[in-house]
Amino acid sequence: MKKIIHRADTRGFANHGWLKSHHTFSFANYYDPNRIHFGALRVFNDDSVKGGMGFGAHPHDNMEIVSIVLDGALEHRDNTGKQEIIKKNDVQLMSAGTGVIHSEFNASKTEDVNFLQIWVIPNERNVTPRYAQKTFDPATRENSLQVIISPDRSEDNLWLHQDAWFSLGKFDAGKTLDITQKAAGIGSYLFVLNGELEVAGETLGTRDAIGLSDYDVETIKVNKSAEFLLIDVPMLQ
Template sequence: MKKVIHRADTRGYANHGWLNSHHTFSFANYYDPNRIHFGALRVLNDDVVKGGMGFGAHPHDNMEIVSIVLDGALEHRDNTGKQEVIRKHDVQIMSAGTGVIHSEFNASKTEDVSFLQIWVIPAERNVTPRYDQKTFDPASRENALQVIISPDKSSDALWLHQDAWFSLGKFDAGKTLDIIPKAVGIGSYLFLLSGEIKIADEVLQTRDAIGLSDYDKATIEVIKPAEFLLIDVAMLG
């Protein structure tokens, strides 16, 4: 088993006044040569945007971009004419492909919006840009893993252009869960949203993360009630 630990207090941090952002991987002005990516997982930003503020129109290409709203509401607009609002329990996927211009603003003038912005390197470049979103029932992740994104276009989850599966879980203290790789060449990255768990002989607390590769099975022991995002992703050779 290979493992990498990313403690919450070792992440990059940027305070722009209207935006507080923690960067798990190198991003913008934060650079760490040892934290460029985990397989095809390239960006995991933990963002809080003040009411009435947001990211103005900016371009992306050849990246799969996922937004998971934790609290509040986020308004999306892009140059295809798409205009949507995503709220808590909503997940958004955007395949930037050949190129897209979009903006993201807090849909509230007064309340903060908290969300995860995640980028995945696609398996295929220059695809046609695409946008989708879906609301997921939080009851389905009580003491279980709820798959919200997969490579399978026919599943109930959203899909993206990469061997990557995103799952959310909310577990009571005392619960245990075994995780195994989805396939050869797939690693697992766990980001703890809240609580305390033990995995691979490591104790993780809120906003800590662990990446596992070349493993057969790992057991998650829930020490304190915990919520987490598990990303199974291609390790890119």
């Protein structure tokens, strides 16, 4: 088993006044040659945007982009005329493919919005851009893993152009959970949203993360009530 630890206070940080952004991997002005990606997981940003502010129109291509709102609401617009509000418990994905131009603004004029923006390297380039969005019932992840993205391309499922799984969990103190490697060559990245848990001999607190690869089964022990995001992706070189 291989593991890598990313502590909350070792992340890159940018404070633009209207935007506070923590970067788990190298992004924008933050660069660490040892933190470029975890397999196909390329960007993991923890953003907080003040009311009435946001990111103006900007382009993306050949990247799978996932937005998960933790608090508040985020307004999305793009060059196809699409306009959506992403709220807490919503997940939006965007396959940038051949190219998209979009903007993201806090949907509130007064309250902050906190969201995760995650980029996954696709297994197919220059696809037709696409968007999908879904609301997930938080009760379904009480002491259980709630799969929010998987490779299953059914009509009601969120999927990426990659063999990737995203799961959310919310567990009471004292609970345990076994996680299993999805397949050979697939690694698991666990990000603690809040609380405290133990896995692979490490104690992780709020906004800490661990990446695991070449393992069979690992047990998560919840020391303090915790919420976390688990991402399974191919371990690209």
